[in-house]
Amino acid sequence: MAFDGLFIHNLLKTWQPVIVNGRLSKISQPFAQDLILTFRKERKNVQLLISANAQYPRIYLIKKTIPNPDKAPTFVMVLRKYLEGSILKDIRQVGVDRIINFYFTNRNELGDETELVLSVELMGRHSNVILYDAQSKKIIDLLKRINPDENRARLLLPKAKYELPPLNPGLNGLTMSEEDFNKLKEANSDPKSFAKKISGLDGDDRNELSGYLADDYSYSSFKLFFSQLEKPCAFVLLTPKNKRKIFTYLPYHLDLKKESTNPDLNQALDEFYEYQANRDWVKQKAGKVERVVKNEQKKLAKKIAKLKKQLQVAENSEGYRIRGEILNANLNQVKPGMKKIALPNYYENNQPLEIKLDVALSPARNSQKYFTRYKKLRDSIKHVNEQIDIAQKNLEYFDSVQTEIDNAEPQDIDQISDELISQGYIRPKQKQKRRKKVTERNLNKFKLTSGKIVLVGKNNYQNDWLTFKKADKSDTWFHVKNIPGSHVILRDSAPTDTDIKETAEIAAYFSKAKNSAHVQVDYVADKRVKKPNGAKPGFVIYTGQNSIEVTPEKDAILAKRIK
Structure with a gap:
């Protein structure tokens, strides 16, 4: 199940009490296709992520703070001018399509109350975010400006009149009466052709609805399918090829295996998209560096x-x-x-x-x-x-x-860029910011089964700082053998075999060999690790080490991470 109309209908239920009538206090655009709207309501801040990413467009509430770029893009400057400080009066979905309209009220320079609409269209490569005047329907600005020769269906430029995109015809299953159901059934004897006439469903939803109707081709069976949506909950399921999918209900007629359940739909979405989003954001930010x-x-x-x-x-x-x-x-x-x-x-x-x-x-x-x-x-x-x-x-x-870079989070790219600038591989900007000092907060931190703490450097600056400044000489130092990877410190001088195995798995995961089945990891007392004079950041030599072979398991390792 993707972000189809049915999914959006369920998701909106989780936002209504949280952000409607809230004040839009902050707007940011950390990456080219992503916006974050921060609403203030009842003395609490709530962040809404809107992504017009062509591969996985999405929208949901997030808790993670994402750093802003040094220079705000044009679109976010326009949004700040017109929407910052405004009140969100309503959120409406267009039918059961993938279009969500946010209705804001604000006052213009003359003090007159105005109503503006922020329309979020989650339609694959045609995804967009459009700000227009509710009364005149004139577009003020939009995330993706489209030339007329690229889209002949409608004009997507500032000052043009806002029009809905071409929508697939279909019936709204949420409001369908029994009489309408019977008429449609007469015209479509096959449950599959019936399901195709219902709008807002992707392929998985249509197959699941077809399964319900194949069991019992009746209005009660039809309503039973839609009744699952009254209390949305997140179900993450696996296909036979181990591809992960997320649903707001538990399907019974699809060949899927349940992986997890989460009553908090937004939290589940955040976790579901975390890896893809991180990779996408890192790719955008690390373009020059890479x-x-x-x-x-x-x-x-x-x-x-x-x-x-x-x-x-x-x-x-x-x-x-x-x-x-x-x-x-x-x-x-x-x-x-x-x-x-x-x-x-x-x-x-x-x-x-x-x-x-x-x-x-x-x-x-x-x-x-x-x-x-x-x-x-x-x-x-x-x-x-x-x-x-x-x-x-x-x-x-x-x-x-x-x-x-492969293991980085977006906020880590600046330090990697600084490293290459200091090594002379990237020309510094004219107004170069002072490099931020490395602190323990920059590191990845893990808690082992025994309760002992493991610290992991995420770049060469952090590796050097962790090994030679942060770690005690009696701590145990880990690194994959003869392969690029993070420096890993176990805050203990006499680790057990289980501690060594778990820490070695962490070191293997944060290395170039993270996808290998057998990874050799060296470990030694930190005092035995030395840095040769003139060596590049992150390069060390060590003696007296022991080795262990491990297989890094992503889920087991990340479950130990302290956020």
């Missing part, structure tokens, strides 16, 4: 391949020495103007060896040229090996930064 990382990874991979090719040539340079020796021993056979000569190779049973010559050089100089080339290549081996080592360490560093 481009830099991927470009550096690509350049370093090419450089390492080129250096290894040079090394192979250098290590196979004996042929130049042999040619020089054989040529030197047979100088009298070289005639002026010769471009090549075949001489017996006494290293290979006097088999003929073809030697190329430079016609501009004497025989002795040709021989010396081969010796010079041989010496240059042999001398380069040490330098090329050093360059490969440096490039390999830099590549490992950028792999670690990419792992940080």
Whole structure:
């Protein structure tokens, strides 16, 4: 079940008593397709998330605070001008379609009361948020401005008249009478074709309704299906391929397995979309950072391949020495103007060896040229090996930064960006903000079954701070073996086997190997971890470690997280 009309109808019931008649105190647009409206009612703040994301458009109440961007986008500035401080008088759904209208009253510059409508259209790639005047129907502004050649159905630009999008025809099952039901039944003997005539249902809802009618094709069975919606509750279910779906009722006719139940629909939605939303928000915020990382990874991979090719040539340079020796021993056979000569190779049973010559050089100089080339290549081996080592360490560093981005939350991206600025990979802005100090609040924190606390760094700055400033020398330090990942500290000097296993699983999850079945994790007393002089952020060396192999289980690990 997606955010279809039926789902929205149920969801609205949870908002009515919470935000209607509340004052809109704050409006923010943390990301390109997402708005957060903060309502103040009865001395409490309530946050409403509106997302016009094309893949999963959604709207629900949230508790998590999401940081604002430094510069407010144009649309949110317009919303603040017209709506901030206004009173939400009503919320209405258009029929059972995916359109929700928020009706606000406010006063304009002249002190006259005005009524404005914020229309939220949750329609896949056509999702939008539109502010218009309730009386004139003129659009004031909208989240996505659409050029006329991209949408010929209606004009979606400021000052245009607001019109509803084209809606699929259908009957409202919530208000259908028994007489109307019987008429529709006469025209549709098949329950599936009957269900298609009911608006506001997605494929899952239609199949579930068809199942009810197949069991008993009657008005009472029809009403029984819709009666489930009177007290909405969240049910998260799994498909046979383990894809998660969320419903406001428990379906009986679909091939789904129940995973969890939550009476708080908004909380369930927040948890259901948390991972997708985080990934989407991180992707939006980390766009520049990730481009830099991927470009550096690509350049370093090419450089390492080129250096290894040079090394192979250098290590196979004996042929130049042999040619020089054989040529030197047979100088009298070289005639002026010769471009090549075949001489017996006494290293290979006097088999003929073809030697190329430079016609501009004497025989002795040709021989010396081969010796010079041989010496240059042999001398380069040490330098090329050093360059490969440096490039390999830099590549490992950028792999670690990419792992940080993969495991990051939106608020972590600024520190990752600061790190790359300090390393010279990103040009600083003219007005660069002072870097925020790392504190324990920035870290991920977990509580083990034993009650012991585990701290996890989310980027290289946090890793260094956690390992060398926050941790006691007697604490136990964890890190995946030879793979980019977070530094993990168990606040205990004598952990049990269970403590070690649980902490190692956390370290494995916050690494590049989080999806692997067998992950090797090293652990050692924090005092044995050292940072070499001049090493990049997050890079350490350690001795005397023990190792354990674990399999990170996402749900079990995140259940231990302290929020």
